[in-house]
Amino acid sequence: MAKLDSKIPEGAIAEKWTNYKAHQNLVNPANKRKIDVIVIGTGLAGGAAAASLGELGFNVKVFCIQDSPRRAHSIAAQGGINAAKNYPNDGDSIYRLFYDTVKGGDYRAREANVYRLAEVSNNIIDQCVAQGVPFAREYGGLLDNRSFGGALVSRTFYARGQTGQQLLLGAYSALSKEINKGSVELYTRREMQDIVIIDGKARGVIVRNLVTGKLERHGAHAVLLATGGYGNVFFLSTNAMTSNGSAAWRVYKKGAFFGNPSFVQIHPTCIPVHGDFQSKLTLMSESLRNDGRIWVPGNKEDAEKIQKGELKPTEITEENRDYYLERRYPAFGNLVPRDVASRAAKERCDAGFGVGNTGLAVYLDFADAINRLGKNVIEARYGNLFQMYEKIVDENPYETPMMIYPAIHYTMGGIWVDYELQTTIPGLFAGGEANFSDHGANRLGASALMQGLSDGYFVLPYTMQNYLADQINVPHFSTDTPEFEKAENGIQEMIDKLLSIQGDETVDSIHKRLGLIMWNYVGMARNIEGLEKAITQIQELRKEFWTRVKVPGSNDGMNVELEKALRLVDYLELGELMARDALVRNESCGGHFREEYKTDEGEALRDDKAFTFVSAWEYTGEDKEPKLNKEPLVFENIEVKQRNYKSA
Amino acid sequence: MDLKLKIWRQAGPDASGKFVEYPIQDISPESSFLEMLDILNEQLVAKGEDPVAFDHDCREGICGTCSLFINGRPHGPDTAITTCQLHMRRFKDGDTIVIEPWRAKPFPVIKDLMVDRIAFDEIIQAGGYVSINTGPMPDANVLPIPKKNADLAMDAASCIGCGACVATCKNASAMLFVSAKVSQFALLPQGKAEAKERVRKMVAKMDELGFGNCTNTYACEVECPKEISVTNIARMNREFFMAKIS
Numbered sequence: 066m067a068k069l070d071s072k073i074p075e076g077a078i079a080e081k082w083t084n085y086k087a088h089q090n091l092v093n094p095a096n097k098r099k100i101d102v103i104v105i106g107t108g109l110a111g112g113a114a115a116a117s118l119g120e121l122g123f124n125v126k127v128f129c130i131q132d133s134p135r136r137a138h139s140i141a142a143q144g145g146i147n148a149a150k151n152y153p154n155d156g157d158s159i160y161r162l163f164y165d166t167v168k169g170g171d172y173r174a175r176e177a178n179v180y181r182l183a184e185v186s187n188n189i190i191d192q193c194v195a196q197g198v199p200f201a202r203e204y205g206g207l208l209d210n211r212s213f214g215g216a217l218v219s220r221t222f223y224a225r226g227q228t229g230q231q232l233l234l235g236a237y238s239a240l241s242k243e244i245n246k247g248s249v250e251l252y253t254r255r256e257m258q259d260i261v262i263i264d265g266k267a268r269g270v271i272v273r274n275l276v277t278g279k280l281e282r283h284g285a286h287a288v289l290l291a292t293g294g295y296g297n298v299f300f301l302s303t304n305a306m307t308s309n310g311s312a313a314w315r316v317y318k319k320g321a322f323f324g325n326p327s328f329v330q331i332h333p334t335c336i337p338v339h340g341d342f343q344s345k346l347t348l349m350s351e352s353l354r355n356d357g358r359i360w361v362p363g364n365k366e367d368a369e370k371i372q373k374g375e376l377k378p379t380e381i382t383e384e385n386r387d388y389y390l391e392r393r394y395p396a397f398g399n400l401v402p403r404d405v406a407s408r409a410a411k412e413r414c415d416a417g418f419g420v421g422n423t424g425l426a427v428y429l430d431f432a433d434a435i436n437r438l439g440k441n442v443i444e445a446r447y448g449n450l451f452q453m454y455e456k457i458v459d460e461n462p463y464e465t466p467m468m469i470y471p472a473i474h475y476t477m478g479g480i481w482v483d484y485e486l487q488t489t490i491p492g493l494f495a496g497g498e499a500n501f502s503d504h505g506a507n508r509l510g511a512s513a514l515m516q517g518l519s520d521g522y523f524v525l526p527y528t529m530q531n532y533l534a535d536q537i538n539v540p541h542f543s544t545d546t547p548e549f550e551k552a553e554n555g556i557q558e559m560i561d562k563l564l565s566i567q568g569d570e571t572v573d574s575i576h577k578r579l580g581l582i583m584w585n586y587v588g589m590a591r592n593i594e595g596l597e598k599a600i601t602q603i604q605e606l607r608k609e610f611w612t613r614v615k616v617p618g619s620n621d622g623m624n625v626e627l628e629k630a631l632r633l634v635d636y637l638e639l640g641e642l643m644a645r646d647a648l649v650r651n652e653s654c655g656g657h658f659r660e661e662y663k664t665d666e667g668e669a670l671r672d673d674k675a676f677t678f679v680s681a682w683e684y685t686g687e688d689k690e691p692k693l694n695k696e697p698l699v700f701e702n703i704e705v706k707q708r709n710y711k712s713a
Numbered sequence: 714m715d716l717k718l719k720i721w722r723q724a725g726p727d728a729s730g731k732f733v734e735y736p737i738q739d740i741s742p743e744s745s746f747l748e749m750l751d752i753l754n755e756q757l758v759a760k761g762e763d764p765v766a767f768d769h770d771c772r773e774g775i776c777g778t779c780s781l782f783i784n785g786r787p788h789g790p791d792t793a794i795t796t797c798q799l800h801m802r803r804f805k806d807g808d809t810i811v812i813e814p815w816r817a818k819p820f821p822v823i824k825d826l827m828v829d830r831i832a833f834d835e836i837i838q839a840g841g842y843v844s845i846n847t848g849p850m851p852d853a854n855v856l857p858i859p860k861k862n863a864d865l866a867m868d869a870a871s872c873i874g875c876g877a878c879v880a881t882c883k884n885a886s887a888m889l890f891v892s893a894k895v896s897q898f899a900l901l902p903q904g905k906a907e908a909k910e911r912v913r914k915m916v917a918k919m920d921e922l923g924f925g926n927c928t929n930t931y932a933c934e935v936e937c938p939k940e941i942s943v944t945n946i947a948r949m950n951r952e953f954f955m956a957k958i959s
Contacts, residue, residue: 133831133834135837150854152854188850193853196903197897197898197904199867202857202860206857206860224870225871234870242842276824305771342748342752343744344772345773615761623827
């Protein structure tokens with residue numbers, strides 16, 4: 066077993082990153098040209114890292130699954146990006162952003178990483194503005210901020226409801242500049258299939274060309290995975306259709322540890338599920354909770370009438386409404402963190418107060434805000450979100466409250482990395498949502514964009530260079546080696562096997578069944594019986610998949626069903642590890658809610674004595690139980706206490 | 714509802730294509746257009762037939778991956794949305810729906826309804842950026858930008874690069890796409906230093922890649938899912954003219 070070394074630098078927390086940079090190894094400009102780096106993924110983390118590494122002079126090869134790097138799923142982030150600028154003069158600071166993020170993550174994140182994230186947050190805003198990112202501005206011409214969940218200050222920068230898009234296009238423009246210069250080579254419609262390890266170090270990848278079906282070999286001195294999260298293991302999530310966990314899973318099976326796989330974020334404000342043909346769920350930005358008030362009927366009879374379509378929400382008078390977040394959490398109200406808001410919605414719906422024809426929805430009401438500010442102001446703030454809602458649901462949210470329900474949105478868990486964002490495989494790094502590092506058991510709103518760009522622009526270009534400094538004498542190497550051969554053959558065999566089964570079940574039908582198991586037992590509320598059941602059922606489903614799946618066509622050319630089957634192979638294993646991780650963590654923390662461990666008021670109850678650690682799972686072989694390694698978390702700069710959003 | 718689909722099938726870039734008819738039953742008006750195609754593909758796969766290839770990803774109208782010419786219009790009969798936001802309640806029981814790929818020379822068909830739009834990336838690579846590297850920058854608030862300009866820049870920057878403007882234009886012109894990027898930077902102080910070079914290079918690349926010229930039909934503005942205005946084209950023409958004479 067490899068020893069888990071988080072490599073946290075010495076010194077006071079505010080000096081660690083500065084100390085690291087002052088003492089790290091560098092590569093001289095002439096030598097950078099001799100070094101090849103592979104980046105998988107072109108979202109905020111991958112796009113920003115590839116551009117920045119290219120600027121430094123490394124030879125970068127960047128791969129994306131989409132037809133263009135501009136389409137990575139970072140683009141769909143709506144609400145904003147946090148930074149500790151304190152422009153509104155409301156008491157923000159680097160320490161406070163650090164504190165809120167660690168607290169929001171329910172004290173299950175590594176202090177040093179989070180502090181660095183808060184520290185570089187301000188550089189991100191400066192960088193993006195210099196790139197020409199059109200952030201929202203006030204009439205005086207300065208940048209505007211708004212509030213997000215889990216904070217008492219306004220520190221969120223935004224570009225209408227399209228912040229992810231604008232930040233991604235900023236990174237994409239920087240990447241385009243480097244492609245034009247020749248320092249970055251772009252490969253589109255490629256999906257990573259495996260990592261190639263030579264003498265214990267990551268030395269390349271096998272990718273599948275999605276247009277020709279051909280497997281390709283690419284070698285490099287280091288590899289960065291920025292492949293996003295694995296929320297689509299649930300089938301229904303707010304993730305894009307091609308977002309998947311395969312790159313992360315395949316490197317896990319080659320020796321990279323998997324951190325906190327069960328930590329999944331359920332976002333409270335999504336459009337409710339409406340039918341079994343549904344392909345994905347749509348998020349309504351958390352920013353809506355700045356002005357929208359969440360409620361359900363105070364009387365069960367009213368809720369039942371609404372479910373039957375006999376009563377309209379606008380007909381329910383003020384005193385018969387239950388603004389349950391404002392009632393339960395007076396200090397934070399509608400702006401409690403996502404895990405708290407999601408559980409509170411589920412609690413009301415389970416108790417029979419839910420609305421919509423399924424009873425699995427709550428209202429998000431803008432009537433008060435429209436009365437107070439005028440329709441124009443609300444339209445300027447959220448116009449595109451209201452339009453999106455109306456197109457999907459066919460109701461006008463200016464006139465009737467929106468209906469929302471929690472949905473799978475983000476995975477805090479991911480590949481285990483140390484302070485340098487290096488995995489347990491030397492030379493393999495992971496950034497953005499693909500790693501586990503900064504959000505603990507629950508991510509605060511507007512922190513994913515911050516982490517992606519922090520990793521990509523300001524962390525990885527330093528830490529990867531530190532690793533690459535002793536690689537300067539390794540020549541560009543051939544991919545014509547037994548290691549590449551073996552990795553490619555392994556993937557080819559899996560493809561051949563999938564195509565040979567020709568059973569009677571489609572990939573999606575099996576994936577939907579996996580999704581239901583995951584949602585019912587490894588979703589918003591978990592317990593020991595359910596998790597044990599999930600493990601057995603996933604194992605059975607996996608067997609069924611390998612005997613009954615039907616993948617039509619061949620591997621010569623585009624084959625979307627084959628692509629989906631290759632991803633489902635991994636979900637059927639990853640889902641089980643998620644359940645195992647949730648099963649061993651006998652506490653509730655953040656998004657991980659074990660029904661056996663809660664306070665009298667129904668809040669998550671941590672067990673700090675036993676569980677203040679990161680679960681780092683180690684692969685031990687096919688059909689063997691994975692091994693749990695523990696990275697202890699040490700809190701020296703923050704007092705660990707019960708999260709409280711009831712009073713400030 | 715029951716529908717008749719007429720879908721363009723083409724095995725590869727060099728194969729010749731044709732329309733194939735597929736009847737489809739029991740489609741919920743609540744499902745999205747792409748979910749309707751998912752259902753068709755599930756049925757085709759179950760029968761052992763090759764499913765219809767089409768581009769899609771985020772399914773919430775922001776990534777710009779989905780395309781489709783539906784009954785003669787890019788992204789279907791509604792305005793200001795992408796195909797993934799189109800819902801079946803927009804159609805009637807018994808309708809025939811004709812589905813084609815984007816048709817423009819610079820966007821060759823890869824398979825069926827899927828086209829290659831790498832030409833758009835190449836135009837951006839020619840100059841659609843501010844040439845600064847990652848590193849310490851002046852404080853973000855050091856340079857106030859009038860809200861009006863920031864808002865106009867955001868309007869232009871909201872382009873999703875889907876290609877509907879090219880697909881609908883009889884000249885396959887990319888002027889709306891290119892002008893949106895040129896405008897975003899022309900409106901912001903950060904873009905000023907390279908403004909002339911940028912517009913020259915991007916326009917030259919657009920011409921080189923075989924996109925046609927603009928003859929002011931404004932079809933692009935009508936079909937743009939993000940409602941990008943043709944005033945951006947006017948702004949780009951002005952920028953281009955200024956770059957030429959100086």
